[in-house]
Amino acid sequence: MLQKNWQALRCTMLDVSHLSRHYGDSVALDDISLHLDTGRVLAVLGPSGCGKSTLLKLVSGLEDPDSGEIRINGRLIAKRGFSLPPEKRPINMVFQDYALWPHMKVRNIVGYGLTSLSRSERKRRVDELLSLLHLDGYADRLPAELSGGQQQRVAIARALATDPEVLLFDEPLSNLDVQLRMEMRHELADLFERLRKTVLYVTHDPLEACAFADELLVLRHGKLEQVGPVRSLFADPASPWVAGLAGYDSRLTAHLHSAIGNGLWRLTVGNQTLVCRLAECAQAVPGAPVSLMLHSSSIKLCSKDEEQHPDVNYLSGTVRQCIFEGHQWRIRLDLGETLLSLVSNQRHERGSGLSVSFTQHSALAFH
Ligand SMILES: Nc1ncnc2c1ncn2[C@@H]1O[C@H](COP(=O)(O)OP(=O)(O)OP(=O)(O)O)[C@@H](O)[C@H]1O
Numbered sequence: 391m392l393q394k395n396w397q398a399l400r401c402t403m404l405d406v407s408h409l410s411r412h413y414g415d416s417v418a419l420d421d422i423s424l425h426l427d428t429g430r431v432l433a434v435l436g437p438s439g440c441g442k443s444t445l446l447k448l449v450s451g452l453e454d455p456d457s458g459e460i461r462i463n464g465r466l467i468a469k470r471g472f473s474l475p476p477e478k479r480p481i482n483m484v485f486q487d488y489a490l491w492p493h494m495k496v497r498n499i500v501g502y503g504l505t506s507l508s509r510s511e512r513k514r515r516v517d518e519l520l521s522l523l524h525l526d527g528y529a530d531r532l533p534a535e536l537s538g539g540q541q542q543r544v545a546i547a548r549a550l551a552t553d554p555e556v557l558l559f560d561e562p563l564s565n566l567d568v569q570l571r572m573e574m575r576h577e578l579a580d581l582f583e584r585l586r587k588t589v590l591y592v593t594h595d596p597l598e599a600c601a602f603a604d605e606l607l608v609l610r611h612g613k614l615e616q617v618g619p620v621r622s623l624f625a626d627p628a629s630p631w632v633a634g635l636a637g638y639d640s641r642l643t644a645h646l647h648s649a650i651g652n653g654l655w656r657l658t659v660g661n662q663t664l665v666c667r668l669a670e671c672a673q674a675v676p677g678a679p680v681s682l683m684l685h686s687s688s689i690k691l692c693s694k695d696e697e698q699h700p701d702v703n704y705l706s707g708t709v710r711q712c713i714f715e716g717h718q719w720r721i722r723l724d725l726g727e728t729l730l731s732l733v734s735n736q737r738h739e740r741g742s743g744l745s746v747s748f749t750q751h752s753a754l755a756f757h
Contacts, residue, residue, distance in 0.1 A: 402464075403428040403588040404449070404556055409458030411444050418444040420612040421458070426556075426605075429586040433599035433620075435635065436609035442592040445609070446558050449590060450483050451476035462555055482549035483558040486565060488541045490533040496520070496544050497529040503552040519547040522581070539570045543577075550585070559591040563598060575601040596635055600624070608632055626669075630681045630756045638683040643728040644755060646678045657682065657755060660726030664703035666753040673757070680755040686720075688752035689732040694745045703753070705730065706745045709738045 404426040411419040419441040426432045434442050447453040449460055451473060460468040462481070467474040482503075490499055501516045520526055523543040533541055542562055549557055563571045579602035582589060593599050599606055600620045608615040608623070616628040627633035630641060647656040647663065655668045657680065666682060668674055698704060707723040707730060714720075719737050723730040723744055732746060 401428055402426070403430075403462065404590065405459075405461040405464075406445075406449070407459050409445070409448060409460065410456050411441075411448060411453065412456055417612045419448070419609075422609070422612075422614055423458075424607055424617065426588055426590065428588055430604045431582050431589040431591060431602055432605045432607060433603035434590065434592045434607050434609060435594065435596060435599045436615070437594060439611075440609040441612040442594070442609060443560060444612075446483065446560050446590065446592055449556070450481055450558055451479050480555035481558060482552065482554040483560065484542070484545050484549045484562045486561040488533070488538075488545045488565075490541055490544060490548075492533055495530050495532060496525065496536070499533070499544055500547045500551055502548060515551065516547075519551055522550075523547045524577075538566050539574060542566065542574070546581070550587075555588060557587050557589045559589065559593075561593055563593075564595075571598070578602055596637065608635065627683070627754070628669075630683055633683040633754060633756070637687075638685045638754070640682075640684040640686065640689075640729070640731045642682040642684065642725065642730060644680050644682040646674055646676050646680055646755075646757070648676055649674070654750060655755065659705065659728060662705050662725070664705065664753075665701075665750045666703070666755050667751060669754050669756045678757050680757040682753055682755045684730070684748060684753045686732045689730070689746050689748045691732070691734055692745050692747045694743075696745075696747075701750050702747050703750060704745060704747050706743060709740050709742050709744055712738050712740060 402425050406422060406424045409419060409422045422445065424432065434445060436442055444453065448455050448468065454473045455468055455470060457470050459466060467479050497516055500519055501512050504512045504515055507515060520529055523546055525540065525543055525547065528536065528540060563574050566574060575598055582602050591603060603620055605618060606620050606623045607617045610631065616623055616632050624636045627636050642659055644657045644659045647658055649655050650665065653667050654665055656663060656665055705725060707725040709721055710724040710729060711722040712719050718733045718735055721732050721734055721738055723732060738744060
């Protein structure tokens with residue numbers, strides 16, 4: 391019931407329309423639009439140089455747009471020729487390198503923006519935030535006396551202190567080691583769920599993005615590649631490139647054979663036949679080459695004489711390579727004209743034959 395009321399109250403908090411930014415001849419951001427409802431978390435995902443930080447800089451006011459508009463809660467904060475100064479925007483940002491003042495104690499860093507509060511109110515608010523971020527007992531330390539993870543928590547507490555309408559995170563976990571990054575993913579997921587803040591979160595790690603984001607926006611070369619709910623992006627990537635980002639780790643060369651309805655097509659991979667979903671049906675013609683994207687987690691090893699199910703695909707090939715990945719073996723299976731990547735809990739000899747199966751809906755063909 392509570393959840394339902396919350397959904398009903400939602401309205402657009404951050405509205406970005408047709409935003410562009412160039413640096414000389416290079417296009418950092420090209421015609422980007424996004425709408426983020428109050429209390430939602432949007433992760434901006436993409437490889438290095440795709441324009442993620444530029445988007446945050448434009449929203450925070452560190453840079454000005456060449457064209458387009460940014461509104462927060464309906465209020466215009468930036469367009470070409472007009473830019474509200476960063477300190478006047480109801481936004482706080484958490485940076486990759488923490489950006490803590492080295493000479494200040496944690497208590498003063500977190501309470502820095504709380505100038506309108508009395509001394510005792512300020513102390514109460516700071517203590518509350520330190521407790522929220524599991525930093526009780528660290529108030530009188532300097533940043534140099536904290537671990538990387540603790541420093542990042544201080545930066546998050548400082549960003550939350552003034553209760554901004556929008557929080558921006560610029561790859562906040564990328565300086566932490568793998569173990570700590572995993573822990574912080576859980577902590578942030580918990581924090582976002584409890585606080586219901588509107589968050590724009592930049593990362594290049596899809597797993598980090600889907601740990602707590604409601605929606606994903608994928609950028610490539612400054613352009614919008616795909617935007618939508620996290621699940622749909624993983625289930626229905628808009629291009630082979632997004633599929634690759636979403637973990638589809640095999641890209642098979644296949645050919646369309648014939649449509650069989652409901653978006654399904656019969657395809658050939660070498661001399662083997664299978665049935666898969668076709669991502670863009672508009673100009674699909676029999677015989678056309680397609681890229682068939684598959685996720686190794688959806689591929690199962692099977693025996694050749696196993697009972698076959700009608701909605702499952704079966705392929706056979708020869709082991710080209712088998713390398714150890716710590717908990718499992720990664721196999722590259724030669725299917726004649728193309729290679730399939732899959733995992734197994736045991737080693738398979740190079741040159742040995744293997745059969746695999748996967749459901750018709752787990753593979754996606756693009757042309
Ligand atoms: N001040 C600048 N002057 C010139 N070019 C810039 C400037 N800032 C960014 N760029 C260029 O704009 C493009 C986008 O940069 P941006 O920093 O937004 O990418 P990013 O996705 O955040 O990358 P990373 O993940 O490596 O931080 C890049 O090609 C970059 O070289």
